[in-house]
Amino acid sequence: MARLEAPASLCYCETMKNVTVSLDDATYRAARVKAAQAGRSLSALVREALEELGSGETEFERLHREELELREKLKELPPFRASDRLTREEVHDRARERKEWRERRS
Incomplete structure (x- = not known):
């Protein structure tokens, strides 16, 4: 008979506080x-709003900061050249595109 091993320890890495709101x-x-429209739980939505309130950074400021960070990362990429265009066949080769996208993510 196979024996199931339990993980050595199950615990949260940080303490969370429960808050009741009326x-x-x-x-x-x-x-x-x-x-639901944002694809999050109500608890997550409230937590994000409270974190934003506590951080002193508005959503607009956060998005602006993230945009600037992304622009800096884009500067590190090689420049786009018109000669880099794909052929029609390459554009529609979705399987290859998915494979390359997965490789870039890992």
């Missing part, structure tokens, strides 16, 4: 809809 029905429903 909302009227309309606000609760609207927040749930916004969270």
Whole structure:
């Protein structure tokens, strides 16, 4: 009979605090809809809002900072040349494109 081994330790790396918030029905429903549209839980949506509040950085400032960081990373790439254009066949070779994309990610 095979024996299952349990992990040595299961624990959170940081302590999380639970907070109870009272909302009227309309606000609760609207927040749930916004969270679902963003693909996140209501808890995650509230946590992000509180983190933003605590960081002193607005969403606009965060996005602007991230854009500047991305622009710096783009400067490290080789420049685009018109001679680098793909043929029609290469443009539609999606399997090759997916493979190259996966290789770049890893």
